Amino acid sequence: MPKRKHPPRADNAPCPCGSGLHRERCCGPFLDGTSLPPTAEALMRSRYTAFVEGRTDYLLDTWLPRTRPPLLELEPNQQWLGLSIRATSAGGVGDDRGEVEFVARSRIAGRGIRLHERSRFQRVDGRWYYVDGDFPG
Ligand SMILES: [Zn+2]
DSSP: OOOOOOOOOOTTSBOTTOSSSBGGGTTHHHHTTSSOOSSHHHHHHHHHHHHHHTOHHHHHHTBOTTTOOSOOOOOTTEEEEEEEEEEEEEOSTTOSEEEEEEEEEEEETTEEEEEEEEEEEEEETTEEEEEEEEOOO
16 A cells, blocks of 8 residues: 655645635644744644644654653554644633644544544743643543
8 A cells, every 4th residue: 555645735725724724824834934833722733734744843843842752653544634623721822821622533544533632732932832632521
C-alpha cells in the first residue's frame, strides 16, 4: 500500500481546521512561522492542521518543553475528517493559560476514530504551547 503524501497546500484552499477561512488567512501563517497564534484556540486549530499536513516539526515546536515527547511519529494512513471546537475556557489574548475542548474525527484503514479531548495550553514569553489533555466522558 503506497504511503499517503501530504495534501497539497494551495494558498486559497480552505483551511483544514474547518474554520471556513482560506488556509492563508487562518492556520497557514502559524505553520509557516510568519506569525504566532494569538489565542489558545488558534494554536489548537493550527495543531490540528499540522496533524492533517503531517507537520511533526510544528507539533513539537508548539508543545511545552516540560511535557513534550522526545519524538513524534504520525500514523501515515490516518485520514483526518474534521475538527469541532466544543468549548473554550480562558486562553484569550490577555491570558497565560487556557483550555480548549474539541472533537477531532479521523479514519485509519476504514476505521472511524473520534478523539474527544480537553487540552490545556500555556503561554510562555508570548507564545502559546500545548501542555497536555484529558478525555472527558
Ligand atoms: Zn485554520
